[in-house]
Amino acid sequence: MTTLFISDLHLSPSTHEITACFIRFMREEASQAEALYVLGDLFEFWVGDDDKSEFAQTIRDEFRRLTRSGVPCYFTQGNRDFLVGKRFAKQTGVTLLGDETVIDLYGQPTVILHGDTLCTDDVSYLEYRKKVHQPWLQWMFNRIPMFIKQKIVAKVQTDISADKQTKSLEIMDVNQQEVESVMNKHHVELMIHGHTHRPNIHRFISNGKTLHRVVLGDWYTQGSVLVVDKTGYDLQNRTFLSTN
Numbered sequence: 001m002t003t004l005f006i007s008d009l010h011l012s013p014s015t016h017e018i019t020a021c022f023i024r025f026m027r028e029e030a031s032q033a034e035a036l037y038v039l040g041d042l043f044e045f046w047v048g049d050d051d052k053s054e055f056a057q058t059i060r061d062e063f064r065r066l067t068r069s070g071v072p073c074y075f076t077q078g079n080r081d082f083l084v085g086k087r088f089a090k091q092t093g094v095t096l097l098g099d100e101t102v103i104d105l106y107g108q109p110t111v112i113l114h115g116d117t118l119c120t121d122d123v124s125y126l127e128y129r130k131k132v133h134q135p136w137l138q139w140m141f142n143r144i145p146m147f148i149k150q151k152i153v154a155k156v157q158t159d160i161s162a163d164k165q166t167k168s169l170e171i172m173d174v175n176q177q178e179v180e181s182v183m184n185k186h187h188v189e190l191m192i193h194g195h196t197h198r199p200n201i202h203r204f205i206s207n208g209k210t211l212h213r214v215v216l217g218d219w220y221t222q223g224s225v226l227v228v229d230k231t232g233y234d235l236q237n238r239t240f241l242s243t244n
Contacts, residue, residue: 004030005226007039007194008218013055017240021223025238026062031069039194039216040078040114047149048142049087060092067093078114082132102186106230109188115195118174179213180206199224199235
């Protein structure tokens with residue numbers, strides 16, 4: 001049996017090849033797994049659990065199909081889907097996790113997270129993150145009409161895209177000191193995260209111990225899946241098939 005990790009799919013109604021790959025993954029691979037972990041940014045932007053669009057329902061259906069089959073699924077909110085909430089969890093059967101969660105991965109204590117909180121050099125983003133995670137602001141946003149939400153989200157996406165154009169890749173990557181701080185805080189030697197879209201397996205020394213950081217890839221041009229079993233872990237790609 002395997003445990004699977006994915007992140008940064010950025011699904012939207014227009015990403016047909018990515019969505020098709022995700023559905024195939026859910027039905028053919030995740031359905032055979034011991035557990036599935038989604039580490040944020042499943043969606044390009046989740047406007048709220050009250051989204052009744054056909055696309056949103058399709059994604060809910062896939063998770064519900066998986067969890068009802070007996071495969072547990074865990075979801076960590078990312079910077080694009082921080083509005084995934086209790087209603088989504090109830091409708092799909094997924095378990096929502098906090099910003100940092102320590103799991104026992106075949107005897108290996110492991111901290112899992114989306115990864116955006118590790119990017120401490122990106123001060124402007126962290127300020128934005130702090131604002132949008134305020135409970136009162138989310139409470140208000142969740143109670144305005146859907147068409148207004150969509151306009152707000154479109155504006156936010158435009159601003160985010162423009163902001164990225166002015167930042168270096170180094171600023172948007174993780175801060176090594178923060179990585180080590182989080183791992184030492186949780187007393188773990190393995191970290192798994194997404195967000196940076198830089199799939200890799202990093203090995204480094206901290207406090208005399210060899211630590212490992214696995215970065216999940218995005219799904220822009222191919223799927224990215226971390227497959228873990230009792231023998232170890234393997235960061236793999238999945239090819240998109242034509243939807244024509």
